[in-house]
Amino acid sequence: MIEAFAFEFFRSAIIAGLLASVICGIIGSYVYVRHMISVAGGISHAAFGGIGLGYLLGADPLAGALWFTLGVAALIWGLVERAKEHIDTLIGAFWAGGMAFGILCLSLTPGYTPDLFSYLFGNILLVAPGHLVMMTLLGAFVLLLFLIFYPVLQALAFDAEYAGISNLPVRGLHLMILALIAVSVVVLIQVVGIILVIALLTLPAAIARPFSKTLRGMMIGATLISMFLTTCGIFLSWIFDIPSGSTIILLGVTVYLLVLGGSNISRSCMKDIQNSDF
Structure with missing residues (x-):
């Protein structure tokens, strides 16, 4: 496995x-605590519409995905307060509509139809140096943002109604988070693809949750777990010559099921002890 580091593409993938x-780790923890998984899923799948539109207009597909997902995030933000009882239906409409719009745009694109496998499932082994710079800037921005606004975001994550009563900028922060999800989705498309990006955002946070007492601890734990999953997934994909994005996610699902099973066994044992005569 050590010889793999001799290749620049492998080092870039790590x-x-x-x-x-x-x-x-940071954004996914917030999404998990706020129960925004369906919202993140709707935004991520809507990115396919931006990719198709980019090809149709002859522009960079990822640039098209960025502006399209930002627009979808803004629409969701504007509709959330006005249609709370129908929010799941609206998210489903964005989810399916974005994919359908992308397929329609690609069918109307003249000439060669591009291979969409890498957009749907990602290929971390083909990450370009420019993309690494983009990821570095986004990671630094996300880290700085959450360090500055952590107390406010913590209040918003666990009790949005109290945060609103306390005159905190709830709507503005909600829009900021949705925009960060949109940008993160586009950046992560190269890593695991549109189909699997929602799993990478939520699985590490779900695994870290039982071991975390605070949102900060959950973010740190989710980040470390995600590092373990991505690194091991890349090595496994190298060894067995299998798709890296799918390997990372399947490894995450396996670890999550093990943690979930262990938690259930632990709770069952605790109940048995409490109900015993000792």
């Missing part, structure tokens, strides 16, 4: 995985 872990 760095990309570590940077993605910082982004996913």
Whole structure:
């Protein structure tokens, strides 16, 4: 395995995985605590519409995905307060509509139809140096933002109503988080793809949750877990010559199920002890 580091693309993949872990660990923890998984899923799948639009207009597909997902995030933000009872239906509409719009745009694109496998499932082994710079800047921005606004974001994450009563800028912060999710999705498309990005955002946070007492601890734990998953996934994909994005996610699912099973066994044992005569 050590000989793999002789290749620049492999070193770039490891760095990309570590940077993605910082982004996913921080934003994913907030998404998990706020129960925004369906919202993040809607935004991530809507990115496909931006990719298709980019190809149709002859522009950079990732640039098209960025502006399209930012627009979707803004629409979700504007509709959340006005249609709370229908929010799941609206998210589903963005989820399916974005994918359908992307397919329509690609069908109307003249000439050669691009291979969309890398956009749907990612290929971290093909991350370009420019993309690493983008991920570094985003990771630093996310880290700085959460360090500055952590007390406010913590209040918003656990009790949004109290945060609103306390005159905190709830709507503005919510828009900021949605925009960060949109940007993160576009940046992470290269790593695991549109289909799997929601899992990378939520699985590490879900694994870290039982071992965390605070949001900060959960973010740190999720970041470290994500680093473990991405690094091991890249090595496994190298050894067995299998897709890296799918390997990372399947490894995450396996670890999550093990943690979930261990937690259930632990709770069952505690109940048995409490109900015993000793």
